[in-house]
Amino acid sequence: MSYQLIYLATAIAKTCVLELTENNFAPQRGHCLMGHPKNGTLLVASVIATLCSLSAISKPAEAASLYKGWNYAIDSFNDSITGNNVGGTKYEIYGLALKQTEDKVFIAINANLPFGGTHSDYADDEHVGWGDLIFNFSGKNLSTASANKNLLGIRFASKNDSGVAATGVYEDVTAKTVAKANGIALDSLGEYNEWVKSKGKKPSLGDLAANDPYFNQATHVQNVIATGKKVGGINLLSAGNLSSLGLDFGHFNANGSQTIGLSADRSLFPEGNFILHLAPDCDNDIIALKGKLDIVPPESATVPEPSAVLGLTAMGLLFGSSQLGRNKQQKALNSSAS
Structure with a gap:
């Protein structure tokens, strides 16, 4: 506004x-x-x-991604892979959403991958979990921001291959990829996109095109925190909590079997434009959300x-x-x- x-x-x-x-x-x-x-x-x-x-x-633009106070990124519904299968797999991510209030940031994920992850014969430890949520407020591409410790990350799943020990919000973050250790056979994001297209499906990255230069197409996407400083905790949210907050992935026909939600204190985040991305540890689907966090005035001073x-x-x-x-x-x- x-x-x-x-x-x-x-x-x-x-x-x-x-x-x-x-x-x-x-x-x-x-x-x-x-x-x-x-x-x-x-x-x-x-x-x-x-x-x-x-x-x-x-x-504000009446964008399809804005609905009932939530900012949604809706991904292609058929661009995940497992083995030779493409689309609708257990790694499919349908949507990512964020809502801001004066004192909280709420994040929700709609996908097929359960919160605790899944068994995989291809992973080194036979388990694939969720990667970490990676925020970039720097205006630079992901690789540059990571090299300069300009990322903010949230480890929300305890069973994953994150480089930090505990769940929570981290600043001064560098990111890394753990895709190979979790069984992906392809060598880069570019190869991933070509494989999906070769099967007649449409790759996308939510709010970004599949070939957007924000991600280095010659490597796998950095999907977990490598290093960072913990600055606060998170709260996991139930389906009832999310519904009461107005979350509605179904409005966009995003009907994955799992909806995961969490919140963190607004004070832990900077203000400004950001790109947030998320992938499983194996990078077998990736979604990015573009948004902005504003300084929210007190209700008595609402413009x-x-x-x-x-x-x-x-x-x-x-x-x-x-x-x-x-x-x-x-x-x-x-x-x-x-």
């Missing part, structure tokens, strides 16, 4: 009303007054039209919606025009009487 545009619109409106007052509807070169000098209605209509345009710009602000501004302009018109008529009558 762009509050700067609202303030700009309000400033334009105030300036126009001030000039109408001082110049009695007389247009001046280079000023915002428009139309016939005796026609204040044209001016007001023009300004209101401008405000309406700004209102349309300032509203009004743009449409409300612009509506009030427009009403003020109409009222001001009406008053100025009456004042001018009164001056004309007084002049005739004298």
Whole structure:
């Protein structure tokens, strides 16, 4: 939401009303007054039209990924692999979602992989778990951000191959891949995408295209924390908790057999744009979510919606025009009487 545009619109409106007052509807070169000098209605209509345009710009896009306060990334439903099978496998990830409140960040996953992982004959230890959630607020690609310890990570599953010992939120994170140890036969993300396409399926990475340069196509995706400093804990959420928070993967036909949720304190996260990604330890499906964490004002200091602000501004302009018109008529009558 762009509050700067609202303030700009309000400033334009105030300036126009001030000039109408001082110049009695007389247009001046280079000023915002428009139309016939005796026609204040044209001016007001023009300004209101401008405000309406700004209102349309300032509203967040009605993107399909935004629903009931959650930001969703929906992945291809047929781009996971296991053995020679492609699509709809036990590693399929359908969606990833995030919700922010004043004091919490909520994250939810819809997939076929259970929270505790699954047996795999291909993994070194015959078990494949969930990788870690990896946030990148740096604006750089994943490899660069990892090399500079600019990642934030969440280990939420205790049975995985993370490089940190305990579940929780970690900052100053570097990431690594554990895909080979967990049985993937392909040598890189690029090869993975080509294999999926060769089977007539469509690879994707949620909010990113399958070949997006955010991930190095020549290697496997870093899917767990390698190193980092723990800064806080997490809380796992039940299906009832998630439902009460308005989560609804079904709205996007994302109907994996498992829905996993967790929360962490908002204070553990920076603000700004981010890319969040997640994969199983084997990298047999990958999803990324693009979003933004804002500083949430206290309820007592909530900024009004743009449409409300612009509506009030427009009403003020109409009222001001009406008053100025009456004042001018009164001056004309007084002049005739004298």
